[in-house]
Amino acid sequence: MTPQSSFMIVVPIASGKRDAMDSLLESMNLAPGRVDPHNPVIPFALFDELHSARLLIIEANTAEDILAYDTEVRHWTPSLALLGEVDGERGQFLARLAVVASHGLATLFALCQGFDTHQGSMLSFLQSHQTNSAADYVNWRGRTVRQVHEEARLQRFLAERLSTMLAEDGHTDVRQIRQQLLTSVQLEQQTGRLTLTPEAPTSWRHWWRNALHLISLPVILLLLTPVLVVVLPLALWRLRKIEKNDPDIDTKSTLAHIRTLSRIEDHDVSNQFNVFGDVKPGLFRLLLLKSVMYIVSYAARHIYRRGYLARVRTIHFARWVFLNQNRSMYFASLYDGSLESYMDDFINKVAFGLNLTFSHGVGYPRTRWMIKGGAELEQPFKQTLRRHQLPAAVWYRAHPGLTAIDMARHARIRRGIEEYPLDNAQIRQWLSEI
Amino acid sequence: MNDQQTVEFDDIQALARFAHGHLQDSCFLLLSVIDRHAAGRWLQRANIATAGQKAELPDTAVQIAFTPAGLTALGLPEQTLMQFPEDYLTGISGDESRSRRLGDVDHNAPALWQWGHHDWHAVHLLLLLYSHRGSIGRFREEIADKGFDSAFHVCHTLPTDTLSPHEPFGFKDGISQPRIDWQHTQRTDVHAREAYSNLLAPGEIVLGYDNEYGQLTPRPLVSTTSDTHSVILPPAVDHPGYQDMGRNGTYLVLRQLQQDVSGFWKYVHEQARGNATLAEELASQFVGRQRDGKPLVIPTVRNIPGISRKQTDNHFDYDDDPYGFQCPVGAHIRRSNPRSGDFPPGVSGFWSRLVSTLGFNRQAEQQDLVASSRFHRLLRRGRTYGAIHPQSAETDKEQGLQFISLGANITRQFEFVQSAWSISSSFAGTREERDPLLGHRRALDNGTRTDNFMQADAAGAQRKLPSLPAFVTVRGAGYFFMPGLRAVRYLGKMAEQNPDGATPNGDEPDSAVISEINSSSSVAGRP
Numbered sequence: 022m023t024p025q026s027s028f029m030i031v032v033p034i035a036s037g038k039r040d041a042m043d044s045l046l047e048s049m050n051l052a053p054g055r056v057d058p059h060n061p062v063i064p065f066a067l068f069d070e071l072h073s074a075r076l077l078i079i080e081a082n083t084a085e086d087i088l089a090y091d092t093e094v095r096h097w098t099p100s101l102a103l104l105g106e107v108d109g110e111r112g113q114f115l116a117r118l119a120v121v122a123s124h125g126l127a128t129l130f131a132l133c134q135g136f137d138t139h140q141g142s143m144l145s146f147l148q149s150h151q152t153n154s155a156a157d158y159v160n161w162r163g164r165t166v167r168q169v170h171e172e173a174r175l176q177r178f179l180a181e182r183l184s185t186m187l188a189e190d191g192h193t194d195v196r197q198i199r200q201q202l203l204t205s206v207q208l209e210q211q212t213g214r215l216t217l218t219p220e221a222p223t224s225w226r227h228w229w230r231n232a233l234h235l236i237s238l239p240v241i242l243l244l245l246t247p248v249l250v251v252v253l254p255l256a257l258w259r260l261r262k263i264e265k266n267d268p269d270i271d272t273k274s275t276l277a278h279i280r281t282l283s284r285i286e287d288h289d290v291s292n293q294f295n296v297f298g299d300v301k302p303g304l305f306r307l308l309l310l311k312s313v314m315y316i317v318s319y320a321a322r323h324i325y326r327r328g329y330l331a332r333v334r335t336i337h338f339a340r341w342v343f344l345n346q347n348r349s350m351y352f353a354s355l356y357d358g359s360l361e362s363y364m365d366d367f368i369n370k371v372a373f374g375l376n377l378t379f380s381h382g383v384g385y386p387r388t389r390w391m392i393k394g395g396a397e398l399e400q401p402f403k404q405t406l407r408r409h410q411l412p413a414a415v416w417y418r419a420h421p422g423l424t425a426i427d428m429a430r431h432a433r434i435r436r437g438i439e440e441y442p443l444d445n446a447q448i449r450q451w452l453s454e455i
Numbered sequence: 456m457n458d459q460q461t462v463e464f465d466d467i468q469a470l471a472r473f474a475h476g477h478l479q480d481s482c483f484l485l486l487s488v489i490d491r492h493a494a495g496r497w498l499q500r501a502n503i504a505t506a507g508q509k510a511e512l513p514d515t516a517v518q519i520a521f522t523p524a525g526l527t528a529l530g531l532p533e534q535t536l537m538q539f540p541e542d543y544l545t546g547i548s549g550d551e552s553r554s555r556r557l558g559d560v561d562h563n564a565p566a567l568w569q570w571g572h573h574d575w576h577a578v579h580l581l582l583l584l585y586s587h588r589g590s591i592g593r594f595r596e597e598i599a600d601k602g603f604d605s606a607f608h609v610c611h612t613l614p615t616d617t618l619s620p621h622e623p624f625g626f627k628d629g630i631s632q633p634r635i636d637w638q639h640t641q642r643t644d645v646h647a648r649e650a651y652s653n654l655l656a657p658g659e660i661v662l663g664y665d666n667e668y669g670q671l672t673p674r675p676l677v678s679t680t681s682d683t684h685s686v687i688l689p690p691a692v693d694h695p696g697y698q699d700m701g702r703n704g705t706y707l708v709l710r711q712l713q714q715d716v717s718g719f720w721k722y723v724h725e726q727a728r729g730n731a732t733l734a735e736e737l738a739s740q741f742v743g744r745q746r747d748g749k750p751l752v753i754p755t756v757r758n759i760p761g762i763s764r765k766q767t768d769n770h771f772d773y774d775d776d777p778y779g780f781q782c783p784v785g786a787h788i789r790r791s792n793p794r795s796g797d798f799p800p801g802v803s804g805f806w807s808r809l810v811s812t813l814g815f816n817r818q819a820e821q822q823d824l825v826a827s828s829r830f831h832r833l834l835r836r837g838r839t840y841g842a843i844h845p846q847s848a849e850t851d852k853e854q855g856l857q858f859i860s861l862g863a864n865i866t867r868q869f870e871f872v873q874s875a876w877s878i879s880s881s882f883a884g885t886r887e888e889r890d891p892l893l894g895h896r897r898a899l900d901n902g903t904r905t906d907n908f909m910q911a912d913a914a915g916a917q918r919k920l921p922s923l924p925a926f927v928t929v930r931g932a933g934y935f936f937m938p939g940l941r942a943v944r945y946l947g948k949m950a951e952q953n954p955d956g957a958t959p960n961g962d963e964p965d966s967a968v969i970s971e972i973n974s975s976s977s978v979a980g981r982p
Binding site: 448 | 541544545550551552553555556666668670672673778797811812813814817820823824826827830831866867870871874875879880881884886899900901902903911912913914915916917919
């Protein structure tokens with residue numbers, strides 16, 4: 022299995038360069054919300070291990086909300102963020118990126134702080150600004166860009182072949198149909214027009230690291246049990262107390278903000294989502310959030326790794342990142358459907374998960390015990406997410422037009438080619454998915 | 456249930472409760488305020504039909520709804536207006552992003568509309584008139600008295616027709632409607648309802664009451680100290696010291712949908728190679744029902760609250776047909792209301808809910824893609840127009856539907872159903888297709904075509920009908936606010952007593968636009 026990794030380069034924008042940055046980023050698009058995959062700044066399409074990437078300016082639009090806690094506004098310099106998800110190791114990708122897009126990256130970073138005085142290579146600049154996630158979610162761990170493309174091609178080929186066959190003569194024997202399809206696939210593979218690359222072996226290093234991570238949580242829990250027995254009730258008591266004292270912040274988004282966001286949405290079957298905001302003040306909150314992030318990261322790595330994030334199946338990638346010395350948090354995701362349907366899933370299917378991870382943010386609707394309330398308060402929840410949302414100036418996907426459901430179906434179609442014997446019911450099911 | 460939740464029928468416009476089915480004729484007028492004073496006086500004496508029970512059915516009915524420009528023209532302060540939600544303020548055609556999301560692109564683009572785009576700033580009111588068959592002309596004259604004429608200019612008379620149980624393609628329409636739970640018999644809670652229910656909280660349709668989330672939908676509130684007129688408004692139940700301008704009001708979405716009836720049947724017959732039975736079957740697959748209204752899925756044995764078992768054409772859901780063998784997943788009525796509960800079929804009780812919530816209930820790949828349809832229901836009040844009578848020689852006459860839906864939240868109800876379900880090319884795992892009736896046919900950016908219709912087949916491969924033409928064209932549309940009776944009087948009073956009696960600058964209707972609209976409406980209009 023080829024594991025996926027994420028990268029995120031965050032660099033503060035130099036003062037007075039904001040407008041230049043905006044127009045440079047805009048130049049990478051064909052139209053608002055539609056990237057030019059071959060744009061000269063970063064020709065994304067050249068990277069065949071790149072699932073998706075985005076560039077955005079992270080800025081603190083809601084910084085003053087924290088005044089409700091009698092806390093000073095936390096300073097944050099608007100920063101350029103370049104982030105994405107790749108197959109394989111992050112280091113290898115960044116090294117390639119630094120070479121292939123060195124000129125374009127230089128024009129981008131020239132508008133940022135510290136690039137002109139940077140001694141060393143582009144790669145070292147990237148590495149020194151790499152910001153690790155607290156948790157990464159991948160819809161299907163191990164599914165590579167190549168696999169997605171190959172399986173999509175396989176499905177198209179089979180669908181065309183099948184409809185020709187059915188039009189030519191009324192086949193009724195499903196076994197016969199399948200046999201003919203398998204033969205066509207083999208022929209097509211021999212001509213080289215169709216490839217189905219076998220899964221790469223899992224590296225020992227990855228296997229060990231994953232195994233260690235897998236046992237980490239049980240071990241930690243086991244070791245800490247005596248402490249937790251004492252600390253947990255106290256922590257819950259403290260949590261409930263601060264939850265009750267959380268101020269309500271119900272500022273609405275401006276119409277202009279909503280327009281800026283929706284301008285780049287719904288051009289494809291999928292959308293990007295970014296939110297940025299302050300973490301509620303206090304060491305207790307921070308420790309709580311860190312623990313939650315550890316659990317989320319654990320669950321994403323070992324439990325929700327095959328198409329499901331709890332009940333939700335429309336999220337391709339998601340990540341939670343601490344910024345500004347743990348004082349702020351950034352969340353990014355790539356999801357299928359419209360924002361309203363995404364919110365719908367948040368509220369109706371995984372409100373508890375949203376509350377666990379987002380209730381530590383300033384302005385989040387009031388929760389009870391970190392699980393109830395919060396996202397269940399429909400309008401305040403939608404309002405707070407929209408208000409903290411940031412537009413992605415540039416957004417690239419290697420496989421536009423494909424939803425996570427499509428990809429899972431394509432993988433099942435491929436399995437139906439490679440696995441047998443299948444009984445008649447299974448063949449019918451397989452045919453129906455093509 | 457507390458007093459605040461007791462529904463005030465006498466303050467709610469009748470359309471939220473009744474469809475005026477016995478009043479077979481109707482006339483829909485788009486008006487512009489030309490004299491604020493006169494408009495205020497007229498609004499205060501207007502005899503608006505209410506949802507209160509009467510001993511006898513009324514002979515006529517008037518309903519009124521306003522555009523944001525209309526509220527401004529009547530003198531509503533900006534600070535109140537800006538409390539309305541973004542969807543209503545921006546309008547259905549006010550933002551290209553919204554049009555894209557709603558599928559109002561290509562042949563449906565607002566730039567091509569007869570009304571609702573170029574002229575939108577001049578449209579202030581929507582007046583819906585209903586009367587007995589044959590008497591609508593007289594009723595309209597009665598309404599358009601001297602006081603009316605000095606107050607309003609009629610921008611556009613929308614075509615309407617005598618009420619028919621069938622929509623122009625020939626299918627029985629209006630069978631599926633949510634049943635409003637006026638007595639609050641059903642619990643509203645995010646995760647409370649495992650299976651599909653047809654009962655709907657009053658707050659989903661009328662503002663000021665609990666919605667399906669058990670919460671109040673935000674609406675404009677007015678402080679009694681800053682606005683003396685507001686004393687006649689109902690008090691805001693959640694904000695002491697404020698009056699509620701939204702309570703008992705609802706948002707009205709109006710879309711004039713032209714239907715290409717001959718094109719529809721021509722395509723179906725072509726695909727059926729002239730076989731009439733097959734053509735009929737195909738058409739019913741598009742719709743999800745046969746012409747007489749019989750659904751393609753068999754009625755369910757489970758209980759559906761809010762639908763009587765005797766109502767066999769409505770007592771069904773899709774739980775037993777996850778793959779669409781009985782009714783295609785992409786069929787029009789299945790997209791418009793997938794009839795799903797909050798949990799996948801079979802989930803009941805604490806543990807199975809927990810297992811499902813954590814994502815470990817993975818029975819069928821197709822299941823649970825679309826859940827909780829109760830948050831996206833539409834109360835439909837549409838009327839057809841342009842029916843071609845068998846004797847008539849005109850066959851190229853425009854016909855279609857004046858689609859009307861009522862709801863408390865345009866984005867979560869109408870826009871969600873339209874964008875995430877009807878025109879989505881990936882609704883519930885479907886692909887390469889949109890609503891066979893309503894959808895536009897634009898391909899995805901990566902070239903994937905979406906002008907197909909897929910029919911699942913238990914015997915194996917699904918059938919794919921290619922190259923569907925568009926059968927429906929949007930000719931005009933608008934978002935309106937249909938206030939409670941007291942709120943209409945409040946607006947009337949405000950308009951009449953506002954020191955600035957004339958229509959404010961900028962809201963002066965553009966005479967060129969109006970005459971253009973009038974000339975285009977004269978073909979279809981039926982005064």
